[in-house]
Amino acid sequence: MELWAQDLVNGILAGGILALVAVGFSLVWGIMNIINLAHGAFVMLGAYVTYELFTALHLDPFLSLPISFIALFVLGYAIQRWLINWVVRAPILTTFLLTFGLSLLIVNIAQIIWTGDRRGVETWYAGANFSLGAVTVPWVKLLTLIAALAITGILQLWLTRSKTGRAIRATSMDIGAAQLAGVRVSQIYAIVFGLGAGLAGVAGTLIALSSSISPTMGDPFLISAFAVCVLGGLGSVQGALIGGLTYGIIQQTVAARLEVTIGTQQISGSGLEDAIAFIVLLLVLIVRPTGILGRATA
């Protein structure tokens, strides 16, 4: 029982970060219909921004959050404005290929700059934890979860209250109508892509606190972001949040307990984490194809 409680907490803590990775990916996908395969690379860049600021200036990773957001926002904005905009109306395969190529390019440049060494930011509070009964809660992961929730909260407010936010949502609902109302779509698209990259950047910053940093660190997060989006429903902040938490909890609780025997080989527990998460994903697709919170689109 105690272990279940611990795993539930682990799942929520892991889910928060998965949600933050996914929210930017989901916005870009939902609003622009671009599956951004460079999202994992943006996560990685965010982690390196934090690493550089931490090693050169001893800047606390939490304080580098706005900097990695701005840095990645600018990069994302530029990429959309001067690169993806050329093919944004092309079939989805074209943008797929373009972002895949971008991802390779970014990862390989990172490899040249930072080499394949694994790096880490080791703060004075790394690994500090407290106990709630039998459950141990690491401070870094709790703060990461709080930061992830706060960032998604601010994002949701901005999308619903600000003028630009409303223009973004209007564009996602009906491009033609939005244009008639005076929304400059190419500008909005660049902002959305920048936002997606910026959110990936802050996720990278937070991941750097509990994981090691290397040029390929973003790959698994791209895959989980994909799953989270489909689970929660595309293009909405709440969807990514619910999807992330669901995915995290399933991974850490149910998946960790199963044992399967195939032939003579016993595959137990955590080896199946990904498989179970994706089986749930399939079930969601069958039962509720729009995701848990997704809306039906025409």
Next chain:
Amino acid sequence: MFLRPTAVLGVCAIAVTLLAPVQSVGADPDTIVFGSPVSLTGNLAKEGHLTQEGYEFWKNYINAHGGLKVGGKTYKVDIKYYDDESKNDSSAQLAERLIDQDHVNFLLGPYGSGTSFTVAQMAERKKVPMVEGNGAAEKIFNQGFKYTFGVLSPARRYLEGVLEMAKAQKPAAQTVAITAASDAFSQEVAQGAANWAQAHGMKVVYNNKYPDTATDVSSVISALKATNPDLVLNAGHVQDALLVQKGLKDQNVQAKGYGYTVGPDTPDFANSLGKDANDVFGAAQWSDAVKYHAAAGFYRSAKDYAEAFQAVYHHRADYHNAESSAACLAFQYAIEKAGSLDPEKVRDALVNLDVVTFYGILKFDSRGLNVYKPMVVNQIQNGTLVTVWPAGLAEAKVIWPTPPWGKR
């Protein structure tokens, strides 16, 4: 006929690709060319670069000392690399390209058991001898391959030294928890460690695996913590070793000792974790503390090798560097003994090889695996890696039991 510029470019690109192998390095009759698909990008890039350093270090030594003498003629050596992007399939395809298009004489192994396995199949099909120093899974050697040789101690023996050491301490470790990544190498390590522990009266209280691409291993750590083990063992690679060590502190797991396969021996481990890396044990194929009186032809001791290596690469030679150089040495002695570059003759010489090097003995069992060399155990003490086991090679006393988190 009019061609669009893009089409012309395309045709040119194809033509260049097709023509390129013609000018390959294999054309020089005075050079022995080795080929290696090695991970220069992808998730094993760090280890891949260490492998390449080990190869290059040997090559430069040989060329600086006049080359290799083969049947009265002296040859320069060269090594051609392709980046396999840490992918098993690419590694085999590149090996095929090295053999068919670049006409390399021999293959040096890639990094990792997964890639070594696929390249071994290619070496077998093409009948080109390969010596590898970075794939320790016995799966590679249980296929009846005749052209693949590994200079490593096998995976199942990786953590035996750590277990033996932990059992000899006071208070002795009686219970063991094992976590392992899901790849073939790590699974063999975990299985071997569990068998050794049980055979020597220790109790395995936890033994589970996690996906080798895991980004969060919390549930494994929680379950392991619930069993309250004396000794925590991890079989994996640098990235997940870091994840596990961070997770152990996050959840305040207090064991008497913590042992890893790949991890503590690379500088990344201590660099990333700072004080939290202290007192951790790492199993190693080699350390610069090992004492062997090596045969002539290369550095005569581990210390000489380490000093010369440090001067060139400005970091301490780790065991990946050493085992990679050792793979080259196996070829060096076999080729000299064979007195020929004929693949069959060199293969036969490898089968009968029995030579002591700075790295240890190089001798292969009937499967092509070096089961004759022991492993060593290192410990990170105050930020520095020191050899602590076997006792005869120890540079420092074992720190045991490991102090609580925050006091290391």
